[in-house]
Amino acid sequence: MTRALPEGFVLGSATASYQVEGAAREDGRGPSIWDTFSHTPGRVWNGDTGDVACDHYHRFDQDLDLMAELGLQAYRFSVAWPRIQPTGRGEANTAGLDFYDRLVDGLLERGIRPVATLYHWDLPQALEDNGGWPARDTASAFADYAAIMGKRLGDRVSTWTTLNEPWCSAYLGYASGAHAPGRTEHAAALAAVHHLNLGHGLALQALRSEVSGDPDYSVTLNFHVLRGEDDAVRQIDGLANRVFLQPMLEGGYPTDVIEDTASVTDWAFVRDGDAEAIHQPIDVLGVNYYSTTAVRLWDGRSERLTADGHKGAAASPWPGAERVEFPPQPGPYTEMGWNIEPAGLTELLLDLHRRYPDLPLMITENGAAFADEVVPDASQPGGLAVHDEKRVAYVRDHVGAVLDAVDAGADVRGYFVWSLLDNFEWGYGYSKRFGIVRVDYETLERIPKDSALWFADLGRTRRLD
Numbered sequence: 001m002t003r004a005l006p007e008g009f010v011l012g013s014a015t016a017s018y019q020v021e022g023a024a025r026e027d028g029r030g031p032s033i034w035d036t037f038s039h040t041p042g043r044v045w046n047g048d049t050g051d052v053a054c055d056h057y058h059r060f061d062q063d064l065d066l067m068a069e070l071g072l073q074a075y076r077f078s079v080a081w082p083r084i085q086p087t088g089r090g091e092a093n094t095a096g097l098d099f100y101d102r103l104v105d106g107l108l109e110r111g112i113r114p115v116a117t118l119y120h121w122d123l124p125q126a127l128e129d130n131g132g133w134p135a136r137d138t139a140s141a142f143a144d145y146a147a148i149m150g151k152r153l154g155d156r157v158s159t160w161t162t163l164n165e166p167w168c169s170a171y172l173g174y175a176s177g178a179h180a181p182g183r184t185e186h187a188a189a190l191a192a193v194h195h196l197n198l199g200h201g202l203a204l205q206a207l208r209s210e211v212s213g214d215p216d217y218s219v220t221l222n223f224h225v226l227r228g229e230d231d232a233v234r235q236i237d238g239l240a241n242r243v244f245l246q247p248m249l250e251g252g253y254p255t256d257v258i259e260d261t262a263s264v265t266d267w268a269f270v271r272d273g274d275a276e277a278i279h280q281p282i283d284v285l286g287v288n289y290y291s292t293t294a295v296r297l298w299d300g301r302s303e304r305l306t307a308d309g310h311k312g313a314a315a316s317p318w319p320g321a322e323r324v325e326f327p328p329q330p331g332p333y334t335e336m337g338w339n340i341e342p343a344g345l346t347e348l349l350l351d352l353h354r355r356y357p358d359l360p361l362m363i364t365e366n367g368a369a370f371a372d373e374v375v376p377d378a379s380q381p382g383g384l385a386v387h388d389e390k391r392v393a394y395v396r397d398h399v400g401a402v403l404d405a406v407d408a409g410a411d412v413r414g415y416f417v418w419s420l421l422d423n424f425e426w427g428y429g430y431s432k433r434f435g436i437v438r439v440d441y442e443t444l445e446r447i448p449k450d451s452a453l454w455f456a457d458l459g460r461t462r463r464l465d
């Protein structure tokens with residue numbers, strides 16, 4: 001069956017600053033928590049760091065040409081806060097601002113829409129030294145930074161996204177410790193949840209007062225699509241999804257989450273007026289989706305299963321959910337060990353549409369890590385090819401799942417494949433490749449994979465086979 005993409009449906013690709021830029025100590029950039037974390041032995045696979053990454057900071061012009069060749073309509077990138085404010089506060093660093101200025105202008109020259117995320121996990125280390133996201137001050141510092149960005153790029157950016165996946169920032173950063181800053185304090189993780197939510201609301205207010213254009217405002221969440229027993233599903237849905245959705249879109253926290261976590265924290269960090277500050281209008285909700293999660297109540301006797309995609313982490317990312325376990329999912333799997341289930345995306349989009357019927361949705365990330373192989377191919381410009389048919393199938397099936405949701409009434413505006421380039425995959429370093437374009441980490445050469453050529457074709461024909 002061949003299906004047409006809806007009119008106006010945007011195809012793009014995404015990256016994040018620490019994962020692609022490199023140039024970690026150049027032009028006045030200060031250290032972020034990911035510099036500290038990746039340079040701490042034992043934290044990241046193979047001791048990999050983002051010091052060089054894809055060297056996108058120096059090669060962005062070539063990468064922009066690549067995006068144009070692939071016919072991308074939009075590019076989702078993130079701004080490295082420590083390039084703008086090396087210590088997270090005070091005077092803006094002109095060289096840092098200039099870089100994003102050139103990037104945005106380069107996109108516009110090529111007819112590609114700039115979709116900017118303000119926070120994709122590279123918190124200035126100085127702010128972590130003052131307590132990080134568990135500290136309230138970080139939320140107001142974030143709003144000051146948002147104001148700087150809104151003022152400088154607000155005439156040209158199409159979509160402003162405050163946070164990328166605050167679930168990861170709060171729970172992987174402060175509960176399981178699998179991500180920077182690597183803390184394992186469950187009460188602090190819930191305080192981080194609140195201050196990320198607050199930062200989101202304050203940043204939207206700051207942006208709205210500084211921006212001169214008429215962009216869309218958004219936030220990107222990574223949703224957990226859950227399978228399993230009712231009470232386990234309710235509890236994890238609360239911690240993973242509703243603890244962000246409800247304050248941002250309805251105002252206030254879900255009472256069941258507060259009750260479930262009562263032994264961890266009394267939520268005294270929530271002050272009068274916070275609910276209103278967080279609950280700011282957004283124009284579009286960013287949805288990141290990769291997989292589904294199975295849950296059930298643990299019987300307390302057998303070994304508790306933690307196979308929820310966080311293997312190897314010392315502690316659980318789920319505060320107050322000691323009674324929930326995460327049984328393994330049936331395959332097939334990607335290289336991350338994440339099960340492949342496109343129907344979960346359709347389900348998620350329809351569920352969000354049911355809960356928030358007037359809110360447009362955007363797939364801000366979807367993609368897959370596979371072990372790609374480079375083969376000689378005289379028909380390719382560089383003489384090399386990557387036949388990543390598994391990634392082609394993954395992206396094709398997930399775009400199809402989005403169209404299923406659209407057919408059933410969901411308002412989905414577009415799809416961004418994660419990622420444009422192979423890049424620094426956080427705790428997994430360079431061992432996992434998500435790119436539709438291969439990066440040779442020795443020469444830093446880019447090789448479009450078959451998935452990139454396929455995606456370009458989808459953009460040209462606007463038809464999914």
Ligand code: PNW
Binds near residue numbers: 288426
């Ligand atoms: C997202 N988990 O990260 C991020 O937004 C990207 O930067 C990242 O490269 C991509 O997905 C692929 O991992 C996640 O453990 C990291 O559940 C970890 C999890 C989810 C998302």
